[in-house]
Amino acid sequence: MxxxxxxxxxxxxxxxxxxxxxxxxxxxxxxxxxxxxxxxxxxxxxxxxxxxxxxxxxxxxxxxxxxxxxxxxxxxxxxxxxxxTGDTGIGPLSIGASLTIGNYLATLLVGDFMRQHPGCRVQMSVHNTATIVRQVAHLEVDVGLIEGDFQHPDLEVLPWIPDELVVFAAPGHPLAKLDSVSMDDLVAAPWILREAGSGTRQTFDYAMRHVASNLDIRLELEHTEAIKRAVESGLGIGCISRLALKEAFRRGSLVPLNVPGLDLQRMFHFVLHKQKFRTAGVEAFIALCRAVSQGVRRSDEIVLPGPDGQPVHYL
Missing domain, CATH: 1.10.10.10 (Winged helix-like DNA-binding domain superfamily/Winged helix DNA-binding domain)
Known part of the structure; x- marks a missing residue:
């Protein structure tokens, strides 16, 4: 050569x-x-x-x-x-995760992966979906975990697990006292939302596409925790993954709003470059993700065993 x-x-x-x-x-x-x-x-x-x-x-x-x-x-x-050299272990692995997955799932998944493969070096970046897609397309990470769906000629998108967004408010918000909330109620309310380019915003915009121009969007934030704090303080209502709200709903610091007919279902996906060789590490990590979600209906139901063998909930 x-x-x-x-x-x-x-x-x-x-x-x-x-x-x-x-x-x-x-x-x-x-x-x-x-x-x-x-x-x-x-x-x-x-x-x-x-x-x-x-x-x-x-x-x-x-x-x-x-x-x-x-x-x-x-x-x-x-x-x-x-x-x-006789080294049959898993090599280095780079993972890109969108913000909801990265903050509420990927860290624990990587921890479990590293316990199963001692000595493996993992690098993980957490950004919004648009950035993770760009990183995979530019071959900067081996595998991406993203929210929502998209099309790219160089990338392969594999479905992973269903996820659901939920409209939510502080317990003292007027809409929290209603058994059901109408679309007119949503249009009249101030909103705290994720930024454009995020998978969460993509799903929300599509679900609200018929009234999008009438929404009162007061604040756009990159991080779900910041959105939760803003909604808790009474600045408006929000819409993020049920996965990110599980603990807040349990504590009662935030409450879901029932909006009949509003479809906020989506999927989490793996995204890979079509021309990039899938190493043993990539295959093993995807297999782990599929194993922990087997039989689970929705992302917020995933549970992993911790170091002591006891279940670890992601929130």
């Missing part, structure tokens, strides 16, 4: 970092060695892999096609090396 795995490793690092100096730091190489490896790869094939904008390097059309294949080859090479 006219290229080496080290050259591909440098290419992938530069593609992810968009900088030779940052790639060198990530690879623990000198900047000159990193720059030389990239230059030799381009020279051997008489091609350019990046468009240069000052010190910033941006993928061109060829390198965008090359990147997922290079990552797959490096992942497979890593597995071969593990077999040759």
């Amino acid at each position: 006219r290229y080496t795995l080290r050259q591909l490793e440098v290419f992938v690092a530069v593609a992810r970092q968009e900088s030779v100096s940052r790639a060198a730091e990530a690879l623990s190489m000198s900047q000159s060695a990193t720059s030389t490896a990239l230059a030799e790869l381009e020279k051997q094939f008489d091609t350019r892999l990046f468009d240069r904008y000052g010190k910033r390097l941006q993928l061109n059309e060829l390198s965008r096609q090359l990147l997922p294949r290079a990552i797959e080859l490096l992942d497979r090479a890593g597995q071969i090396e593990s077999l040759l």
Whole structure:
């Protein structure tokens, strides 16, 4: 072959970092060695892999096609090396989780995964759904856990478990005293909602699409805990996952509102890049997620055993 795995490793690092100096730091190489490896790869094939904008390097059309294949080859090479050295454990794993899943499910799932696979290194990022989708599309994480649904030509979306949003209020709110709440009541009330780009907001906007232009949206926040505090203080009503409200409902600090006919069902999904090699770690993590949700009707019913063998509820 006219290229080496080290050259591909440098290419992938530069593609992810968009900088030779940052790639060198990530690879623990000198900047000159990193720059030389990239230059030799381009020279051997008489091609350019990046468009240069000052010190910033941006993928061109060829390198965008090359990147997922290079990552797959490096992942497979890593597995071969593990077999040759007798290391049959799970390799490193990077996970991206949208905010509701990340804050209320993924941390405990990762904890259980690491107990089952001692020595495995896991990196997890928690952002809104749009950001996680972008990270998976750019091959920055191995697997994403997201809320809602979407379409992307480079990504595969696999259903995981049903979830449900719920409209809620503080116990002293006038709507909390009603047996059922009408759509007119919702239009008249001030709202505290998740930001645009989140899976929660996507589901809410679709459910309320016929009256969306009439809603009184007072505040948009990125974090569900902040929304809960704002609603508790009487600033308005909200709509987030029942998963995030389980403990608040149990304590009585917040109460669900009954809105007949309002469909707030959705799914949690796994999202993977179609061209990225699925390592043993990715397969094992998805298998764990499916195992703990087997027979469960909705996300807020998931329970995991803790270190002492006793059930650990996610909220």
